[in-house]
Amino acid sequence: MAQDILCQFLEVSFGAESQALQETVRTITDLEVLSRITNQIFLAAQFEEVSALIQSSLHPH
Incomplete structure (x- = not known):
């Protein structure tokens, strides 16, 4: 569903x-x-921001 x-x-x-x-x-x-991605994604205005958000969620530091 979230996906x-x-x-x-x-x-x-x-x-x-x-x-x-x-x-x-x-x-x-x-x-x-x-x-976490769903809560933050709506604040991202550009594709690059969304992509970075998803990638960083997959590989947190």
């Missing part, structure tokens, strides 16, 4: 440019990570 919401946001906001990122989102199964 679907994130992918829909990416598709509507960024279109075809977001396809690879949508595929990445579909691989995320940790609900805590998905929730």
Whole structure:
């Protein structure tokens, strides 16, 4: 469900440019990570910000 919401946001906001990122989102199964991304993604205005947010959630320091 959270994956679907994130992918829909990416598709509507960024279109075809977001396809690879949508595929990445579909691989995320940790609900805590998905929730964190969902809460923060709406604050990101540009594709690069969204991509960085998702990537940093997958590989936290």
